[in-house]
Amino acid sequence: MLIESSAYASRWRDVAPSAKALFALAGFVAAWLAHSPVAFAALTAVLVLAALLGARVQLRSYIAVALPPLGFLLLSCLTMLLGPDANGHWNFTTAMLPTIEHLALRSFAMLAAMLGLVLTTPMPDLLNLLRRLRTPELLLDLMVLCYRMLFVMQQAWEESITAQSARLGYRNFRQAWRSTGLLAGQMAVQVWQRAAALQMAADARAYQGTLRFLPTAYPHASRQQAWAALAGALMLAIALGDRL
Structure with a gap:
């Protein structure tokens, strides 16, 4: 319920879902291409600030929605620290720390991209898209x-x-x-x-297997998609520059 109420209260409520989805998709791809912690931090900052400052999502709501997946991610990282030694005994090991750090930072960036989409786009708009x-x-x-x-x-x-x-x-x-x-x-x-x-x-009501919703008109969709593409290109440039 918190996710849906935040989506309807967002300042980006009237922004075309295709533009928000394009921006989130660019964030996903950029997070996948990035490699260094600095690039991951920059991408995460852009995505989080876009949701908090651009869409005006409340910080308390953002943290409340992000805590469950972050807890799951923390638990996953802790389990990756467990491994067998030469004698077959399981204990904590630091051999996987570089891999864990890379996966955790990438997951943070992808989670920020996902939250930016779901906290600004109501479910009916996502279904129409x-x-x-x-x-x-x-x-x-x-x-x-x-x-x-x-x-x-x-x-x-x-x-x-x-x-x-x-x-x-x-x-x-x-x-x-x-x-x-x-x-x-x-x-x-x-x-x-x-x-x-x-x-x-x-x-x-003569339901025949398909549920329909009244589509919403977005008169500025083209301009919004252009801005989303520009912001997405910026994130991709950060990721590609880090990759090269």
């Missing part, structure tokens, strides 16, 4: 259903929490623990019932 790029309709429909189910689960969870709180279900630790267990057990039933209701509503 993917449809224009000839993405299979089945994949798009699965994305829409998963996207909708997030809201269904959130609504079911919040309503259940409210009902339990009204019945003093969280008055002490023992009662709160019991209420949480009951809530977890009922969530599957609640979500299944609401998903069935959504399917009935779709069938009542």
Whole structure:
């Protein structure tokens, strides 16, 4: 929910999704081509500042969204420090440090490119862009259903929490623990019932396997794409200069 709310509140909300996707793609390619820590730092700084200063994404929201993948990356780097020695015993080793540093810096830059796209582009705009790029309709429909189910689960969870709180279900630790267990057990039933209701509503509207959204017009798309291409070319120049 935080990602979607940040996308709708972004100053780049009315920027063409194709321009933002082009900028993010250039960031991905530049991060893949870069080699030195200085180049990775420069690319990451450009991508992060573009989101924070250009799109005006709130710093707190940016950090909150970035923390889970950064935690996964940290855990992955720590596991790469483990390895067998000559006797076959597993312990920490520094042999992989250069590789870990390179992968971590590249991942930082690519994560910044991805966050810049998702935190400034709402899901319907991304789906319309993917449809224009000839993405299979089945994949798009699965994305829409998963996207909708997030809201269904959130609504079911919040309503259940409210009902339990009204019945003093969280008055002490023992009662709160019991209420949480009951809530977890009922969530599957609640979500299944609401998903069935959504399917009935779709069938009542003659759903034929394709979900459509009203497209949004972007009168300045060409100019925005040109600016995105220029900024992308700058990042590619940094990466190629570092490579050469």
